[in-house]
Amino acid sequence: xxxxxxLLFWPRLLFGALRAxxxxxxxFWLSIGAMVLNDGVWLVFWWLYFSRFPVVHGxxxxxxxxxxxxxxxxxxxxxxxxxxxxxxxxxxxxxELDVYLSLPKSALPHLLxxxxxxxxxxxxxxxxxxxxxxxxxxxxxxxLFLLAVVLAAAIFxxxxxxxxxxxxxxxxxxxxxxxxxxSMITFSTYPSPIFQGALRLLLFTxxxxxxxxxxxxxxxxAPDPSFIAEAAGFAVLLNLVALFTxxxxxxxxxxxxxxxxxx
Amino acid sequence: xKELRKLAAVALAxxxxxxxxxxxxxxxxxxxxxxxxxxxSLWRTTYGAMHAARLGGLSLxxxxxxxxxxxxIILSAPxxxxxxxxxxxxxxxxVQLTRPVSYPLFQFAVAAGESWPRLLLNLxxxxxxxxxxxxxxxxxxxxxxxxxxAYLPAFLLYAALFLALALTSFWLEDAWAITFVAxxxxxILGGLLVPLALFPPVLSRIARILxxxxxxxGPARQLARPFAGFPSLLLDQAIWLLILGGLLxxxxxxxxxxxxVQGG
Amino acid sequence: xxAVQTERLSKVFERREGKRRTSHVAVDAVDLAVDLxxxxxxxxxxxxxxxxxxxxxxxILHPSxxxxxxxxxxxxxxxxxxxxxxxTVFGQRSQLWFHLPAGDTLRLLGAIYELPxxxxxxxxxxxxxxxxxxxxxxxxxxxLSLGQRMRFEIAASLLHRPKVLFLDEPTVGLDVIAxxxxxxxxxxxxxxxxxxxxxxxxxxDIESIARRAIVIDRGRIVFDDKVSNLRRQWLTEKVVExxxxxxxxxxxxxxxxVEKVSRYGLRxxxxxxxxxxxxxxxxxxxxxxxxxxxxxxxxxxxxxxxxYQGEAAxx
Numbered sequence: 001x002x003x004x005x006x007l008l009f010w011p012r013l014l015f016g017a018l019r020a021x022x023x024x025x026x027x028f029w030l031s032i033g034a035m036v037l038n039d040g041v042w043l044v045f046w047w048l049y050f051s052r053f054p055v056v057h058g059x060x061x062x063x064x065x066x067x068x069x070x071x072x073x074x075x076x077x078x079x080x081x082x083x084x085x086x087x088x089x090x091x092x093x094x095x096e097l098d099v100y101l102s103l104p105k106s107a108l109p110h111l112l113x114x115x116x117x118x119x120x121x122x123x124x125x126x127x128x129x130x131x132x133x134x135x136x137x138x139x140x141x142x143x144l145f146l147l148a149v150v151l152a153a154a155i156f157x158x159x160x161x162x163x164x165x166x167x168x169x170x171x172x173x174x175x176x177x178x179x180x181x182x183s184m185i186t187f188s189t190y191p192s193p194i195f196q197g198a199l200r201l202l203l204f205t206x207x208x209x210x211x212x213x214x215x216x217x218x219x220x221x222a223p224d225p226s227f228i229a230e231a232a233g234f235a236v237l238l239n240l241v242a243l244f245t246x247x248x249x250x251x252x253x254x255x256x257x258x259x260x261x262x263x
Numbered sequence: 264x265k266e267l268r269k270l271a272a273v274a275l276a277x278x279x280x281x282x283x284x285x286x287x288x289x290x291x292x293x294x295x296x297x298x299x300x301x302x303x304s305l306w307r308t309t310y311g312a313m314h315a316a317r318l319g320g321l322s323l324x325x326x327x328x329x330x331x332x333x334x335x336i337i338l339s340a341p342x343x344x345x346x347x348x349x350x351x352x353x354x355x356x357x358v359q360l361t362r363p364v365s366y367p368l369f370q371f372a373v374a375a376g377e378s379w380p381r382l383l384l385n386l387x388x389x390x391x392x393x394x395x396x397x398x399x400x401x402x403x404x405x406x407x408x409x410x411x412x413a414y415l416p417a418f419l420l421y422a423a424l425f426l427a428l429a430l431t432s433f434w435l436e437d438a439w440a441i442t443f444v445a446x447x448x449x450x451i452l453g454g455l456l457v458p459l460a461l462f463p464p465v466l467s468r469i470a471r472i473l474x475x476x477x478x479x480x481g482p483a484r485q486l487a488r489p490f491a492g493f494p495s496l497l498l499d500q501a502i503w504l505l506i507l508g509g510l511l512x513x514x515x516x517x518x519x520x521x522x523x524v525q526g527g
Numbered sequence: 528x529x530a531v532q533t534e535r536l537s538k539v540f541e542r543r544e545g546k547r548r549t550s551h552v553a554v555d556a557v558d559l560a561v562d563l564x565x566x567x568x569x570x571x572x573x574x575x576x577x578x579x580x581x582x583x584x585x586x587i588l589h590p591s592x593x594x595x596x597x598x599x600x601x602x603x604x605x606x607x608x609x610x611x612x613x614x615t616v617f618g619q620r621s622q623l624w625f626h627l628p629a630g631d632t633l634r635l636l637g638a639i640y641e642l643p644x645x646x647x648x649x650x651x652x653x654x655x656x657x658x659x660x661x662x663x664x665x666x667x668x669x670x671l672s673l674g675q676r677m678r679f680e681i682a683a684s685l686l687h688r689p690k691v692l693f694l695d696e697p698t699v700g701l702d703v704i705a706x707x708x709x710x711x712x713x714x715x716x717x718x719x720x721x722x723x724x725x726x727x728x729x730x731x732d733i734e735s736i737a738r739r740a741i742v743i744d745r746g747r748i749v750f751d752d753k754v755s756n757l758r759r760q761w762l763t764e765k766v767v768e769x770x771x772x773x774x775x776x777x778x779x780x781x782x783x784x785v786e787k788v789s790r791y792g793l794r795x796x797x798x799x800x801x802x803x804x805x806x807x808x809x810x811x812x813x814x815x816x817x818x819x820x821x822x823x824x825x826x827x828x829x830x831x832x833x834x835y836q837g838e839a840a841x842x
Contacts, residue, residue, distance in 0.1 A: 009638045016624065016635055023626040023667065030440035041447040045456055051463055053309050099622045101587040103639050104610035110639075119443075175290050183297040194304040251589045251603075254540060255582050 009105070013113045014081065021118050028118055035122025039072050042189070043130070057193030059217075064191060065134050066216035070145065071188050073127030074152035074212070078160060080120025082112040085157070086181060088164035089174040095255040108246060141220065148219040151231050152188075152212045158238035159184060159208060161246060168249025180207075188212040208234065269364050270372040277376030288381070292388045295331075295338055299392055302330050302456070319460035324393060325487040326458075328401035331389030332410055332483030333455045337446075339381035341374030341422055343429035344442040351432050360519070367426060367515050374422050382414065402486050409485035409493065416500035421449075421478040423507040430511075433518035454480030474503040528599050530691050530722035531561040531584060536593035537746075538579050553579040555746035556593065563690070566714075566723040568737035568754065572835050576746040577726050581693050584724070585615055598690055611640060614689030614721075616680050618696030623668045629679040630664035633686060640687040647686070654682040657712060674705035681709060691722045698732055710735045728835055730828040742834060754827075761830045765804060767795045769811060770819040780810055791818075796825070 022028045043065060050061040079086045091097060091111070100107045100114075131137060131145050163180055167173040187195075187209035195203055195210065203210030211231045218227040281288065310316075310323050321329060347370070350356040359366055386407075393401045428445055432438035449455065452466075453475035459467050470476050477500050485491070535556040542549045554576040561567055571577050582588040584597050586606035595602060600609045624632045630651070637647030655661050658678040668676060681697060694713065698706045706729070713736050717723045725736055733740065733754060740757045742750035750757065769775075770792050777785045777793065782801040787794040797807055804822060811817065 005638075006641065012638060013635065016627065016631065019631075020624055020626040024437075027435070027437045027440070031437075034440035034443045037444055038447050041451050044451055048451075048457055048462065048466070052461055053313060056305075056308055056312060096620070098582065098587050098617060099620055101606065102585050102610060102613075102615040102617075103622075103636075104607040104641075105639050106607070119439075175287055179290050179293040182294050186294075186297055186301060190301055190305060194308045196304070199300065199304065253588060255578070255588055 010109060010113055013110070014116070017083070017114055017116045021116050031118040032122040032125065035119045036126045039068060039123065039126040039130075043068060056191055059191040059193065062135060063216045063221065065130055066145075066220050067189060067191070067213065069127045069130040069135060070148045070152050070215050070220075071127070071185075071212055072123040072130075073149045074156050075185060076120050076123030076125075076127060077149070077153045078156045080117050080122075080124055082157075083115040083117035083120070084111050085160050085164065086117070086178075087174075088161070089167035089177045092164075092167040092249075092253065093172065093174060097250075097253060098255055101253075107250070135220075144220050144223060147228070148215045151219070151228070151235055152215060154235035154239060155208055155211055155231070156184075156188075158235065158242040161242035162238070165242070165245040165249045168245075168252050183207065184209050192217070208238065211235075266364070266368070270368055273364075273369060273372035274376035277373050278380050279376075281377055281380050288384060291338075291381070292385065295334055295385055295389055296392060298334055299327065299330065299389060303327055303393075303396055319458050321458065321460075321487055324397040324399045324401040327393045327397065328390065328486050329458055329483050330456070331386065331393060331401075332486045333453075333479045335382050335385035335389060336414065336417065336421070336479055336482065337449070337455060339378045339385055341370075341378055341425065343370060343374070343422075343426050344432065344438045346370075346373075347426075347429045348432045348437060348439070356522070360522075367430075367511060370426055371419075371422055374426075375418070378418060386410075403489060405489035406486045409489040410482050413482035413485050413493070413496060413500075416497065416504060417478045417482045420474060420500060420504055420507060423504065423511045424474075424478075427507065427511040427514045430514050430518050433521050449475050449479060452476065453478055454483070458484065474499075474507065477503055528563070529560055529596070530563045530565065531559055531595075531597050531724065533557055533559040533584075533595040534593055536580070536583060536595050537591050538576075538583060538588065539591040552746050554583070554590075554743075557743070557746070557748055559741070559748070561722060561724070563722055564717070564720055565739060566717045566737045567725065567739045567741055568733040569724060569726050569741050569743065570733070570831065570834055571743035575743045577743055578695060580743065581695060581724065581726065585613060585693055586610070611687065612689060613691045613693060614684035614687070615693045616684045616695065616697050618677075618694075618699045621668075621676070621680065622683055623676065623679055625669050626667055628665045629660075629668050629671070629683075632668070632679075633664075633683060636683055636686055642687060650686055650688075651682075654685060657715075658682055658708065674701045677701055678705065678709065681712060685712075685716060689721060691724065692716060693724045695726045696728065697725070698727065698729055706731065728831065730826070730831045733831065734827055758824050758827050758830055762825050762833055763799050764796055764825050765799060766823050766825055767793075767797070767807065767811070768821045768823070769793045769795070769815065769817060772816040772818045775815060778811070778814060780807065783807060 046061060046064045050064075054060075084091060088111075097107065097111065100111045103110065127149070131142075135141070135145075137145070160181060163177045164173075166177065170176070184207055187203055187207060190213060192210065192213035195213070200210060203213070211234060214227060215231075218224040219231075306318075306323055306326050310318065316322060318326065347356075350359060359369070362369070390402060425442055425445065428442045429438050431441060435441070452470045452473055454462075454470065459470050459476055459480050462470060470480075477496070481496050481500065485493075535558065536554060537552070537556050538554040540551045540553055542551060553574075557576075557580060569577055569580070579588065583590050584595060584602055586602035586609055589603045597609055598612050600612075602609050622632070622636075623629055624635070633651050634644075634647060637644065637651075642650070651664075655664060658681075660675065660678055660682065663671060663675055663679075668679070671679070677697065677700070681694075684692065684694075692713070697713070698709050701709065710732060713723060713725070717736070723736060725732065727733055737754055740750065740752065740754045741748060742757070742761075750761070752760075766786075772791075774790055775788065775793055777788050778795075780802075783795050783797045785793065786796050795807075795811075808820070808822070811820070
C-alpha cells in the first residue's frame with residue numbers, strides 16, 4: 001500500500017463519518033439549518049444593539065459580523081468536522097478509546113475523524129456565507145479571512161484538546177470541560193475592547209478567546225503583522241502543550257474498568 | 264387531589280436528585296457567571312460611551328440584575344427534547360404511558376422539580392455577583408417576590424410550549440432542531456439579552472404580541488419595577504396558558520394515536 | 528518466540544475519593560507464557576483482572592510495573608505495529624459503524640490494516656461465506672440482530688489474518704446456533720495457526736475452543752493447566768449416581784446433598800473436604816441393593832459458574 005493510499009485514508013474516514021450522520025437525511029439538514037438560524041439570531045441581536053448604540057470603541061456591526069464569520073467557521077471545523085473533540089472527556093471516562101487503541105492507526109486523528117457533529121456543520125456554512133455576502137470579499141480580504149480562520153481554529157483545537165484531556169487525570173471532567181468550553185466560545189464572540197483589566201489578561205492566557213476577539217480588526221480590517229505572529233506563536237505553543245497532555249494522559253488511560261463504574 | 268400529591272412526590276424526588284450532586288450544580292453556574300461578566304463588560308462600555316446613567320429606564324446594576332433574572336429562567340429551564348427523545352428511542356415511553364399518571368403532567372412535575380431549585384441557585388449566585396461588581400444591592404425584597412410570583416406562570420408557559428415541541432419526537436426522529444430554533448426565538452423575542460424597552464419600535468410591537476416575552480421579560484422586569492403592570496401580566500399569562508395548554512393537549516393526543524399506529 | 532509472555536506484570540489503579548487516596552491492585556505480578564498456536568481460556572470472577580490484563584497485552588493500557596511481550600513486541604510501546612498482527616473482539620464494544628452497512632466497515636478496516644482492496648474483497652468474500660452473512664453486507668448495522676452483528680464483529684477481527692486473537696466474551700447474548708458457528712470459526716482460525724486468547728463465561732466456548740485454562744483471581748494467577756484438569760481439581764465436589772434394584776427412599780447422610788430422586792435412581796453430591804469417597808460409597812452399598820453406581824466430577828458448567836462467582840477455592 002502506497003504512501004498516498006495511506007494519506008487518503010483520513011479523508012475517506014471523514015467521508016464515512018459524514019455519511020453515517022447523513023443516514024437520517026431529514027434530521028441531518030434540520031440540525032444544520034437550526035444552527036445556521038442560531039448564528040443568524042446572534043447577528044440580529046447585534047443589529048438590535050448597534051441600531052441603538054452605533055459604535056462601541058471603534059467597532060461597527062460589520063466587525064462583529066466578521067467576528068462571527070471567523071469564529072463560527074473555526075468552531076465548525078474543530079467541533080463539527082472533528083465531532084469527537086468536544087466529547088473526548090466522555091469517551092475517555094467511558095473507556096471508548098479501546099476500539100481506536102486496538103487498531104493500527106494513530107489514535108488521535110482516527111478518533112477525531114470518526115464522527116462529525118452535525119449541528120456544528122451549520123457553523124461551517126454560516127461563517128463563509130456571512131463573509132461572502134456581507135463583508136466585501138476581495139482576493140486579499142479572502143486570504144486574510146482564511147488566515148484568521150486557520151489561527152482561530154488552531155487555538156480552539158489546542159484549547160479544547162487540553163481541556164478534554166484533563167479527563168485522563170481528573171476522572172470526571174466532562175461537565176467541567178463542557179462549561180469551560182462554552183465559556184471560551186462565549187468570550188470569543190464579543191468585541192475585544194469591552195474586556196479590560198485582569199479579565200483581558202485572562203483572555204490572552206488561560207482562556208485564550210481574546211486572540212479571536214481581536215481578529216476582525218487586527219487581521220481583517222487593518223492587518224497587524226506583529227499580532228499575527230503572536231497569535232501564530234501562541235497557537236503553536238498551545239498545540240504542543242495539548243499534544244503533550246494527550247500523550248501523557250494516554251499512558252494513564254484506565255479504560256472503562258469496573259472500579260470506575262462504581263463512582 | 265390524589266393526582267396532585269403524586270405529582271408533588273415526583274417533583275420532590277427530582278428536586279432531591281438535583282441536590283444530590285452539589286458539585287455539578289456549582290459547575291453549572293460557571294456559564295451564568297461568564298455571561299454576566301461578558302454583559303457587565305458590554306453594558307459598562309455602552310453606558311460609558313453614551314454618557315448615560317440610565318438606559319431604557321434602568322441603571323447599570325438594574326440592567327445586569329435584569330439579565331440575572333432572564334438567564335436564571337433560561338439556564339434552569341427544562342430540557343424536554345433530550346429526555347423524551349430518549350424515551351422514544353429506548354422504548355421507555357411504552358412503560359411511562361402505562362403508569363397511572365398522565366405523561367405530560369409527569370413531565371411537568373419532573374421539570375418543576377429540576378428547574379425550581381436551579382432557578383433559586385442561579386438567582387442567588389447571579390445577584391451576589393452583580394452586588395459584588397457594582398457595589399449596590401440591585402434588588403429589593405418586593406422585586407424578588409414579584410419576580411417569583413410571575414415566574415410560576417412563566418414556567419408553566421415555557422414548559423407547555425417546549426413540551427409540546429418535544430412531543431413532536433413521537434413523529435420526527437429528533438426534536439432537537441425544532442426546540443433549538445424555538446429557544447433562539449425566546450432568546451431574541453423573549454428579551455433574554457436586551458429588555459423589550461430598548462428594541463426598535465416595530466420589533467418591540469411584534470415581541471409584545473407573542474407569548475415568548477411573558478416567559479422571560481415579564482418576570483425579569485419585576486426585579487427593577489416590583490408589581491408594575493402586574494395584573495395585566497398575570498392576565499396575559501393566564502390567557503396564553505390556556506392557548507398553549509390546549510395546544511399541548513392536542514399534540515399529545517395526536518401523538519399517542521400516532522404511536523398506537525406505529526406500534527410504539 | 529512466544530505468542531504472549533509476561534513477567535510480574537502489574538496494574539494498580541489510583542483513586543481519589545474526596546481527599547482520600549486509595550489504590551486498587553487490578554493485576555498483581557502475573558507471569559504468563561503462551562506458545563504460538565495455543566488456544567487458552569482466561570477465566571476468573573468479575574473484577575479479577577482479566578480485561579485489564581488483555582488491555583495491557585493489546586497496548587490499550589500501560590502497566591504500573593512488570594514486562595510483557597506479544598509476538599516479541601512490547602504492546603504499549605509498539606501499539607500500532609502490534610495491532611497489525613493481532614485481532615480483538617471486545618464483546619461489549621462494537622467496532623462496526625452503527626449507521627452504515629457492515630460492508631463499509633470491513634472496507635474501512637481493510638484501509639486501516641493497509642490491505643490491498645482486491646485482498647479485502649477476497650477475504651470479505653471468504654468470511655461472509657463462512658459466517659453465512661452474504662445477504663447482510665449492505666444492511667445498516669443498526670438493523671442487524673445481535674447474533675448477526677457479533678458474527679460481523681468476529682469477521683472484522685479476522686480480516687487481516689491476525690497471528691493472535693484476543694476475544695473477550697465473543698458469544699455473549701448469542702443463540703445456540705450462532706454460538707456454535709462462532710466457536711467453529713474460532714477453532715478454524717486456531718487450526719490455521721492463530722493463537723487464541725479467550726475470555727468467556729460459557730463452558731461450551733471453553734470446552735470446544737481451549738485446551739488450556741488460566742484462572743485469575745484478585746489479580747493473581749491461581750490455576751494454569753489443561754481444561755480437563757480444571758474440572759477435576761477446581762471443585763472439591765463429587766457427584767454420585769446410583770441405580771437400585773428396588774424402589775428407593777432418599778438417604779439422610781449428614782453432608783450429602785440429594786440432588787434428584789426417581790423411583791429406582793438417586794443423584795447425590797458431597798464435598799470431599801467433609802467426607803471421603805469410600806465412606807459415602809460404603810454407606811450407600813450397605814443401604815441399597817445397588818445395580819449400578821458412578822462417581823464423577825461436577826460438569827464444567829458448574830466449575831465455571833463457581834469460578835465466576837469467586838466461591839470455590841482450589842483444592
